[in-house]
Each structure stands twice: as structure tokens, then as C-alpha cells.
Amino acid sequence: MGKLVVLNHPLIQHKLTMIRDKNTGTKAFRELVDEVATLMAFEITRDLPLEETEVETPIAKARAYRLSGKKLGIVPVLRAGLGMVDGMLNLIPAAKVGHVGLFRDPKTLKPVEYYFKMPTDIAERDLIIVDPMLATGGTAVETIKLLKEHGASSIKLMCLIGAPEGVRAVQEAHPDIDIYLAALDEKLNENSYIVPGLGDAGDRLFGTK
């Protein structure tokens, strides 16, 4: 079974509280999501491999380390996932960005792909899917399936807030995937919103409500 990691760094928790607050406006919400994405990227990249190198300081030669060329890919799920991309690129500017768009078929209620554009070499990249809310898990399960079908072998899922239902759905469908959250909330309500959550992440990011 993949890991479920709740990133309880104090700065992440403090900023998440402001993100949840219904009185936080669009500008502050967007800035805070950006900052939390940077902090989460810091934690999620902890296990990147290093190699030894040598560097000349003004004083002497030093044995040192650098990243050993592992390539990363950030995969925002449209549209709310877009709010987490720049924050991650602050720390990992060489990462490539692939986009996934899914809508829910009104008849079958199943997610259907309407946009899928990835870097050509996703099979060699460590991919991090970003979506602020892991609610029912339907979108995450389908996104992971699509990436695997296109050859991806290293995938992590990073969300701000998860519901137990969504975590379970991803773990059942894709037991090889590690999930990183800033908070694991209580449940979903009858409209599949996370309780207590933060409301509609897309609307709050883009001011569409």
C-alpha cells in the first residue's frame, strides 16, 4: 500500500488555516495556495537522489552534492491544480508541466478526459499530480490511470486537503501511489464537498463565485 503522508509542518498548517477561512479573499487565497505548494514541494522532494561532486569555493576545493539528474514533472488537474504549479516551480524550476482536464459525464457520472498534454518523456520522469482537493477520488484515480497508460511509472499525488473517501479510493485503485496532504479532513457532504474543507477550490482561486 502507498504511503499517506500528512505534512504537518507548522508553516503549512498555519497557512492552511488562512486558506480555509471563508473571509480570505481571492488574492490572499491564491498567494497562500502558492506558498503552501512551495512548502509541500520542499517536503515531497526530500527523497530526491544526490550525487557527489566537487566545487571550488573562494577558499578551497569542497566535496559537495548535487541532484543526480532525476527529472521531475508536475501534473496539475484543471482547473484548480493550476493554483499549485508556480509555487512548486519556485523550488524545482527545471520540472516540466503536463496538464490533465477531466469532466464528469452527466449520465455515467464517470470522469471523461477532455485535455491531456504531457512532456514527451513522462516514462522517465518522477511525476507529481497536484490538485487542491482529494474529495471522492474519482478524478485522481482516472488521472493516475491515464498517466500509467501513457507509460508513467513514478507518480505521487499531492493535495491540500483530502477526505477519507478519496484517500481510500486512490489506495484501492492504485496501491502503488504515495499521497501527500496538508490535512486529512472528516468526510464528504451530500454534494461531495469536503467537510470542513475550504469550499470550492477553483472558485476561490479564480474568483468565479
Ligand code: URA
Ligand atoms: N472540490 C472542491 O473544490 N472542493 C471540495 O470540497 C471538493 C471538491
